[in-house]
Amino acid sequence: MTTPTLRDVAHAAGVHPATASRALNPATRGLVNAETARRVIKVAEGLGYRPNPIARGLKTAKSATIGLVIPDLTNPLFPPIVRGIEDVLEPAGYSGLIVNTDNDPERERAQVELLRSRQVEGLIVATALVEHPLLEELHRQRVPMVMVNRRPAGLDVSSITPDDAGGIEMAVDHLASLGHRRIAHLAGPSETSTGVTRSRAFTNAVRDRGLDDDPALVLACDLWTEECGADGLRTLLDEVGGFTAVVAGNDLIALGCYDVFAERGISCPRDMSVVGFNDMAFLDKLAPPLTTIAIPHQQIGAEAARMLLEAIADPSRPARTVQLPLSLVVRGSTAAVG
């Protein structure tokens, strides 16, 4: 009771395997008598024939597979992006192979090796280190590739990013409209492109709006985590002070602020406002619900997949850079300055 092969179908339909192949493949169906094609298709269905993409891949040197390189699936940022990707890959007949790098360059290298050995036709890369020799290498080898969440410095590679600067501006505008004049920024790690982009945008935004642009108010956290966010806020509170609001590099860092508020008896939003970035799930259940910048994760993923598919179909196509607009979600962690 082995699964039927193309030969079986051809036999049953009384044609040559090559003809069966042509009939079954929509792209070549035109080369075959419509009647014959119909018959082959019917027989194939009857037999429950399903083409073996491995065999096909061997012949065509295509795997109908693409690699997704992400830092950690467990980070709530990524699942929606992955779904967005799968949503466009699937109808196109492609599958995604996911690997986690844990932001470890060696691991990343090994995992990309693995993907390449599995003959992926392209890569969607969602890791965000600023230094990235591996990517340059891949680019040189003409591996179709699109970057997610980061713009590759100096690399002529397609990318799709949220409008980080725009998001930060919205956050600052919101806070300014509530009367805040001295706003701190707990930036993401300075090795990450997202971290530096947002940080730079923050500095510009406060300056442009004539708010207090004391550089001491900007502090980069070591990691995108609650702990580092908490540490950062403690430092800012102890060594700088005088601010009434903080723009966090992401939601996790904002959550770290909540911890410090609790430990120091600071009331949010009465004493201090916070805004996050990303709009992770369940932020509305916090106390107070976190005001944040929402990213269209799923769209980002979908768009990335579309771009990659295009690049695979036409490798000569020039790299594109797409920025998706963000939106401010106002909740309870921001209020007019007391």
Next chain:
Amino acid sequence: MTTPTLRDVAHAAGVHPATASRALNPATRGLVNAETARRVIKVAEGLGYRPNPIARGLKTAKSATIGLVIPDLTNPLFPPIVRGIEDVLEPAGYSGLIVNTDNDPERERAQVELLRSRQVEGLIVATALVEHPLLEELHRQRVPMVMVNRRPAGLDVSSITPDDAGGIEMAVDHLASLGHRRIAHLAGPSETSTGVTRSRAFTNAVRDRGLDDDPALVLACDLWTEECGADGLRTLLDEVGGFTAVVAGNDLIALGCYDVFAERGISCPRDMSVVGFNDMAFLDKLAPPLTTIAIPHQQIGAEAARMLLEAIADPSRPARTVQLPLSLVVRGSTAAVG
């Protein structure tokens, strides 16, 4: 500048491709002169040779790939399980192909088809419908398979589940020790095996402990969501009442309770205690932090992958059922009855 094939390596090393194959494959390396093997390996490295698993798969009818069937990657329950799976798959040289079913039986069928056409060697299934003709079919076709989070009713299939009953007992014990005597249960959907298992365990637990076992205190939600949890609690409050604590079928349902507390001015935990199930991320940031039952997600995934690999290696191996112990995480949503 095409990537080197086994033939290229063989040529360069002055041996026959078959010999090169044997030398390069650790499993067959013993069949070859150690010196020759060393030379072939060195040449392969020099050339940057990387075996093509597609070609290998075509020959051996193995894809070194397994399918992960989950409802929705976006549900925070699954990413840690997936990581646990990948963590054991990877060193074994396997990769996982993830598909999302959205709990839609038709979609599930299509996705499983897709996986099978991609020649996966086995399936890890984490969907939890009680009725599951598809699974029976697959089982009949001897597809190696392990179930995660659910025990297949009547099906002789390996499974790995959390000890749901034990978890519920811990929750009830905890509440009882705080003096609660009349406890409600907002169960998961009765089409899900997890929902009914926990619900049954709850009924037994309250009866065994001599607590109020009024059946009206148990209500099944339509979905594992906040909304349905909220609806359920409203119904219970309006039509039954008199309870001082609720055991929720999962954390999301517990979150729904929080919404109702807010809307009715019920103070948690002073007026009412709640315990969740799963220990999703960030529950400690809620107000109040949610007391819940923690599931070792990653271990579950890892164990499932191990079992599947065993089943693939030895299909005659009988099905096993593993239950992983849970733990109670006491936080702020439970307190002694006022």
Next chain:
DNA sequence: CTGAAAGCGCTAACAA
């Protein structure tokens, strides 16, 4: 429009 033949890259008998 269809059949014949070759071969993608690799491995598994079998023979030497």
Next chain:
DNA sequence: TTGTTAGCGCTTTCAG
């Protein structure tokens, strides 16, 4: 221990 041969299931020239 190594080479020969054949073939996994499919697609793709090239003839017919």
